[in-house]
Amino acid sequence: MLRLSHQYYLIMSNEGWNLEHTYADLPKIFYRNQKPVSTPASQMVIFNQNLAERLGLNAKKLKATPEIFSGAKVPQGAKSISQAYAGYQFGHFNMLGDGRAVLLGEQITPDNRRFDIQLKGSGPTPFSRGGDGYAALLPMLREYIISEAMFSLGIPTTRSLAVVLTGKDVIREKVLSGAVLTRVASSHIRVGTFNYTSAFGTPEDTRILADYSIQRHFPELDNQTLRVDTSQDKQPVRENKYILLLREIARQQASLIAKWQLVGFIHGVMNTDNMAISGETIDFGPCAFMDSYDPDTVFSSIDTEGRYAYKNQPSIGAWNLSRLAESLLPLLHENKRDAIAQANKEVAYYWECYNANWIVGMRTKLGIMNAEQEDTNIIMELLGLMEKYKLDYTNTFRTLSFPIEKTSSLLEMSEFSTWLQKWEARISRQPQENNALDIMKKHNPAIIPRNHRVEEALTAAELGDFSVMHNLLTALSKPFKDSEMYAQPPKSTQCGYKTFCGT
Ligand code: AMP
Ligand code: MG
DSSP states (O other): OOOOSSOSOOOBOTTOOBEEOTGGGSOGGGEEEOOOOOOSOOEEEEEOHHHHHHTTOOHHHHHTOHHHHHTSSOOTTOOOEEEOOEEEETTEEEEOOOSSEEEEEEEEOTTSOEEEEEEESBOOOTTOTTSOSBOBHHHHHHHHHHHHHHHHTTOOBOEEEEEEEEEEEEESSSEEEEEEEEEEESOOOBHHHHHHHHHHSOHHHHHHHHHHHHHHHOGGGGGOOEEEOTTTTSOEEEOOHHHHHHHHHHHHHHHHHHHHHHHTEEOSOOOGGGBBTTSOBOOOSSOEEOSBOOTTOOOBTTOTTOTTOGGGHHHHHHHHHHHHHHHHHHHHOSSHHHHHHHHHHHHHHHHHHHHHHHHHHHHHHTTOOSOOTTHHHHHHHHHHHHHHTTOBHHHHHHHHTSOOOTTOGGGGSHHHHHHHHHHHHHHHTSTTGGGHHHHHHHHSOSOOOOHHHHHHHHHHHHTTOOHHHHHHHHHHTSTTSOOHHHHOOOOGGGOSOOBOOOO
């Protein structure tokens, strides 16, 4: 049985590394030993000092040691591996795995939390398939910017510790500068990791992974397995902990996707290998934030059918959860029919949680603190107007968070004035009437990583000017602080934005 904490020999270096390797203690089927490929050069492009400090790392020293983050030099106590996983990509099952990433280990922080430290773009691995194992600078900076913006918005996410140039060219449609991103995650266990054990491992492997996941992410489930069954003889019965695991993942996933919807984030490639069971947003490939409100919005150039469009994200969450439930079936019940019935219950629970999170979140965005039947209509009417008049999603909610000026262009629409009266009447019916705007200001961001701003930062970075990116990151770190510059929606010539998978 796996023991996750305290039992390991801790090696603390003067760089602050305090790495453990519980994932590498799993059976061999879960990973391959893999060293990062040495690079010709290592040049620090951006280093996340705050994150380094939270991790207990010596930020000053490490900022001056880019070789650690390019893979040229492994940190003290590292034992690098590439993880095996599979995944349903656009609905189709494939064997995948870390094709261009290595996990250096799990950093134990001063407050005793555990985070994976992974290098992404560090060279080929046994899972590279046709790929070269490398990454280009701009997509790695893009991941850095958007993941850090998500963090500041309070959305669970993997984070970015550093981006380093490797001095190696990467060949895509053109020759690009190679780079490595250091990703920090509460783990890299994906729905696809369970799809992998279910397809290629034994039922025992799935059980080992499920036990590991419980211990790593939901240790409280081990102690919550007793419930009183009132339908029987009121004797406590032991609840199956794997059902509880599935339920907890459903709850986290529902909460995460509701947060995406509420802020207008489109992940773009919600394949099961890109859904972490921790409930963190992971894999910032073709993701982007919506400007004007349109539920059909798709940015990804490869998502021609709109499978991962904004409006489809909640149901894709349920679809992915169903693929997880399928992989867990043998653990849910010995009788397959009962196992399927249980799985369906948990997917229904996902929807229950999602709907509850969404409505509470939307109410909060509108300063509504109690519940009334009519609220859904108020919300849907507003969204309908935003869609009809192509209003900016973020700015509309932000504008509503302040007293509406008489000159506001919103009031030029008579339908909007009617809606406004309804909403104001609704606010006045609640005890927190006077606090509504204050609450809204704390929940409706002023600044999101708008596509045209991100592109502007990347274009400058490509020419060696990183100041635009630093300024953007500073603004994104305080998303509830108004800024005329960063709140500007794109000009119409900057619309029609397309994203690419960033390999
Ligand atoms: P993604 O689209 O980033 O979620 O990646 C899907 C799969 O492709 C994962 O197994 C990645 O490790 C792999 N992959 C992506 N880019 C590369 C690359 N340049 N070389 C090797 N494998 C890659
Ligand atoms: Mg991926």
